[in-house]
Amino acid sequence: MEQHFNVFKEVAETKNITLASKKLHMSQPSISLQIQNLENQYGARFFERTNKGVTLTREGEIFYTHVRSILNILKDAKEQICAISKDQRRLIFLGATLTIGEYILPNILALLYKTHPGVDFKVKIANTDSITQDILEKKMHIGLIEGPVPRYKELNVESFWEDELVVVIPYFHPWASRNSITLAELPLERLVTREEGSGTRKVMEIALRERGLDLSELNISMELGSTHAIKQVVSAGLGITIISSLTVRRECDLKIFKTLKIQDAPVYRPLSILTNANTTQTKDERRLTNLLHDRDLLSDIISMDFGELEDHASKLRFSQRSGK
Structure with a gap:
């Protein structure tokens, strides 16, 4: 069924069965057959066919929205399962606006590197619009922004500091x-x-x-x-x-x-955490967001120098080992 969904999505986005067949390395009759099977299964016509190509019907537009969501969920599941099965180091793509990136994030990452050395971060410092777009397109796992927050239904917004x-x-x-x-x-x-x-x-x-x-x-x-x-x-x-x-x-x-x-x-002005509403956070990502929501701990971390962070990280590691 996933292959059928991928075929449908490619045809919907290219609006041309010939182009879709080239991108998917499949024959045109095979693509037409899979589209027909989907239409028969759901009892609806998804495409209007013309000499210039194909366009989505109203039913097709509804189906396209759900197919995109399903394929994104399956992609996230595969990535998480692959990471676990291969025992990979977790890489978190993180974005931050300038003030957060320069004055808050370095101490937070320094502490996390000390307490959870198996996690890697790839950080992008950019403006709010750029970070928001990366979150929406799932190019970034977590965004930290300052000031007014854009509103999208696919965007989770949590304030963590004022x-x-x-x-x-x-x-x-x-x-x-x-x-x-x-x-x-x-x-x-x-x-x-x-x-x-x-x-x-x-x-x-x-x-x-x-x-x-x-x-x-x-x-x-x-x-x-x-x-x-x-x-x-x-x-x-x-x-x-x-x-x-x-x-x-x-x-x-x-x-x-x-x-x-x-x-x-x-x-x-609020400082906010942005995540994609259609993506499930990993435990490493939750660990970062939980830290940001701990106001007392965050306040201490921000004010510490790196020597103090080392001492604080040692105490946290001991606390985790002892179960406190």
Whole structure:
């Protein structure tokens, strides 16, 4: 039956029995016979045949949707069974947007490599649209994105963290003795931002506009293409910025930066996990998502250096061996 489904899918997508026969290395009569058998079995006509090729009927379109789902499920099952039978190392294809990829993911992967060395990761850092498309097309197992989430019925979305955007100033700034500022004070300082079109910039602009601040009043003195570049400029005293609190944790501990909240108008954005709704997660993938949902553990991991991660991994390995 799987072969019949593959034949049907190829004909539906090429809209031509001759082309389908070449791709599948089958004779045209054999393909026509299998299509006819399917139509007889389900009591419906799936294709309209013309001199130019074939097109799906309404019944055929419904059947095509289900055939694609069935073939995807069978493909996933084969891959998982093959991996188990060959005792292969599990490879997880993982995507992340820039802030997550640069400031959260390295520590998470470092810990997982220590505690579960049989798992490999292939990581892609990209924008939200690219990661979403890869998840939908099953080119990627898990996507981690920041900010607004696209909505598709084939997409599972789980929030795992709420990231706060804060005002960041150098520690020698006159405001450094304070813990917050008002929206009205933002235009008084030179503002360094990400370039137009970046996720962080969009979240900042939407949030400030919703809180009644006219964006034209902002004194944007510099637009830069990376968070690292912004941090360098701000540390030199060339302006202030509004960026993720996650990205400046270490600099704040070292008293290079001071973060200020915006009074009565904090700005938060969700960090989310994307998975394909039609794919069953493996135990290794679930282990990663479970870690991300453990807020206390995740908070500890993010703030640790690699030496501390080594100690933490040793404790986790001991806990797993002892069954605690």
